[in-house]
Each structure stands twice: as structure tokens, then as C-alpha cells.
Amino acid sequence: MSALQPKHQRLVLIGIAMMALIGAGLLAAYALRSEASYFYVPSQMAEDPPEVGQPVRLGGMVREGSLATLDDGVTIAFVVGDGEAQVPVRFAGIVPSLFVEGSGVVAEGRLAGDGTFVADNLLAKHDENYVPRELQEMSEHQARDIVAGTEQLGANRVMNNQNAPR
Numbered sequence: 001m002s003a004l005q006p007k008h009q010r011l012v013l014i015g016i017a018m019m020a021l022i023g024a025g026l027l028a029a030y031a032l033r034s035e036a037s038y039f040y041v042p043s044q045m046a047e048d049p050p051e052v053g054q055p056v057r058l059g060g061m062v063r064e065g066s067l068a069t070l071d072d073g074v075t076i077a078f079v080v081g082d083g084e085a086q087v088p089v090r091f092a093g094i095v096p097s098l099f100v101e102g103s104g105v106v107a108e109g110r111l112a113g114d115g116t117f118v119a120d121n122l123l124a125k126h127d128e129n130y131v132p133r134e135l136q137e138m139s140e141h142q143a144r145d146i147v148a149g150t151e152q153l154g155a156n157r158v159m160n161n162q163n164a165p166r
Helices: 006-035 042-047 140-163
Strands: 038-040 055-062 075-081 086-092 104-111 117-125
Touching: 038 042, 042 055, 042 086, 055 086, 086 104
Parallel strands: 038 055, 086 117
Antiparallel strands: 055 075, 055 104, 075 086, 104 117
16 A cells, blocks of 8 residues: 555656656757757847857848859858848858849858858848749740649649548
8 A cells, every 4th residue: 555645646646747847848948959040130140149150040131242252162252231230141052043142141150250150051032023934934824824723733632632542
């Protein structure tokens, strides 16, 4: 026979469950802390820069006339601005096809000791008026027909999946 009353046994079980939940939460927070990268715009980075070497994301517009290839032929340098501040960026790697001066960019990387942002990855952003190259050469009527056909094809697939034997 147990020395604890049933009421006390439930309290012990609830206490153990609470400690397990808190432990799981702390482990998840610790894992996210090492994997999370904060997003900065240039004005935020100028006001409150991240620690040197901390992985962060920098987003803004590539300043016109700032894009240059360095002497090694692989590394590019450019300036990202948001209208209030500018941050010099270096990147060595394959540049996305949408990356051009005056376009939006999100750079993943780290701030170096000299204030330059060293990017490991570039994500080029396009504006809301983006149209795929295949649709640019079509008339508006042809493009509308293709979009309607694609939507109908998707609807047919959904119906086929719902009617499929399980």
C-alpha cells in the first residue's frame, strides 16, 4: 500500500507533468535561440547593430550605382538602403537572377567588425507588378485562358483525389 493519499499522488503526477512541460519549453527555446536570425532594415542596423558575427537578415533596396564586382571576380559589393540609412554588403556566390540595382533584397549573413554586412545568401525580391516571362509575350486573353485552364486542372485534381479509393 502506498504511503501517499490519492490526492497527493495526483499532485505529484501534476508536478512531474509540469516539470516535463517546462523542460520541453526550455529545450525548444534554447534550440530556437541558436537557429533564429533576426530581421533588420538598414536604419535599425545603424541605430542598434547586432553583435559582430551574429547571424541576422538584412532587408532593403539595392542602391543604384553601388553594385561592383571585386578583384577576385566572385565577390560582389553593393549598398542596401531603406531611405534613412545604408549598409555596405559583400557577397561571394551565385547571384539570383532577379538581383539588380534598385530592387529589393534580403541578405542572410553576419555583420563584420568593420561595419560591412557579409552575406551568405541573397534572396532577391520582385515588385507586385511581376509577370512571368512566359506570360509577358502573350495577349491578355491568352494569359487569362491559361490561368483559367490551370485553375480547372487544379480543381479536377482535387475532385479526383476525393473520389480515389482508399
